[in-house]
Amino acid sequence: MFFSSLRRLQICFIVASLAFGLPVQAAYARSRVSEIVVDASTGTVLFSQAPDAARRPASLTKLMTLYLAFEALADGRLRLSDPLPISRRAARQPATHLGIAAGGRITVGKALDAIAAISSNDLAVAVAERIAGNEPKFARLMTAKARQLGMRNTRFTNASGLTSAGNVTTASDMAKLSRAIVRRFPRQYARFSRRTIQWRSRRIGNHNHLLGRVAGVDGIKTGYTSDAGYNLAASAMRRGRRIVVVVLGETSVSARDARVANLIELGFTGSRSKARRIRRR
Template sequence: MRWTANWMKPAALLLAGLLAACQSTQEGPAASSAPVASASVQTVSLPAVSYAPSTAVERGYSALVLDAASGEELYAVNADAARFPASLTKMMTLYLLFDAVSNGRYSLSTPLKVSANAASQPPAKIGLKAGSTITVEQAARALAVKSANDVAVAIAENLAGSEDAFARQMTQQARAMGLGRTRFVNATGLPEPAQVTTASDMAKLGLALKRHFPQYASYYRATSYSYGGRSFRATNNLLGKVPGVDGLKTGYIRLSGYNLVATANRGGKQLIVVVMGGESESARDEEVTRLIEAHF
């Protein structure tokens, strides 16, 4: 699989892609069959904010490969271009949840209350019921494996009182981590034109998540997750298929294309690979695999 520069398509596709931006962020097999304007550039004008570009955000190919041990950049294409994160957003949701456990505010067994708002989120989800609870550990695993939107909103509401307040905390944390081109406005990655990032920022976030909270590494390696008598397959298709891959997070909305932050370890060498704007789930996976093989 080779990526080409064929990212420009007729204006009709551009308009269709923008109208589709408000549709769901379902990942995994269901997302694979969703119609996507192939290799198109879709542009949305952002409101001026202090944390993110005030210029247009494009749907397009971005890629970055870092040596995870040293942070050395090994490969980059459009790594600082503004992109929509989709469910890569949930890496920051997890980061703040793990931080709350680390500082003693929560334990892994703490129950999180599920509101009607959280339960009503669109797929991908695990089917939480309003009025029920889910433990912090169950919630973290649901995000890492299934990328569940209902769980992400439940986490946000419990930690900050509302998703809006939690998103402000997410952006504050991003700034503290030096993610200067990232702004969050929700905990899920569901379509929102003001929620933007870059491949470079997502690589840094992935590294921070694994370095600061190594005790949860097994969550990202899991190929399935069970809850409420149901089993959910991991959205990261490379787990168990590409030698050395041990995480981290997928993302998809129509406006962003198919995104993946992947970590891999072979013979003591560690990589973090980011691909954003994939034309399809399989194309994204093939490109991440190509970059992994090229840099080991």
């Protein structure tokens, strides 16, 4: 492959680190970071580093929560206009959340928007309970679906991705899930591209800072816990070609965003990064 040379890759990351104002040592050769670049159409791996190392998915878990919700919409078990009740368990979930009190309701459509854009933990649990009756049962469905999608090294124990001993995945598996969402649910995938969502009087920004800042990026999702580090699955389309990039375990938002932006450039051009500095909202 055209980026098989480690030296060439390191040079590319050095260029990116300068472009993003990062220390050079933070931009490459951190073995605990997993990353992969995949052609979304063919599944061809264009570049990877530790793609099959076991990692905590953090809120990338919600990609599977959303996948199962999209399936339920497709086969009629859910409708976007359906009211989604908030249980005590859902209401107790820590941030990020919308903070709806137990007994409250929100439509399924608005809930999916909040999960996709701002990683709402309370609504992830509410969706799980609506589909499967309870979160543990839903987690088993998540793991079963992972196996169907060829995600052999992934296991889910909750719907949100909050730290749990059994929650584990790999960059390779998350790339498979991201591709599956893009390919099977193109209309629902548009939810990941919304830069803001409206909730009551609040307008809340999408956690994916690459939207509108890196050419072609139109999804997909961020994740963070102290155990997992900073994770991001991103997808971009240029000139009719789509790639998926997954980075797991970075040390900061800025380092994660810079790494993903650079990998997107590598995926499309095989040359050094042309990405500009990503500024947080």
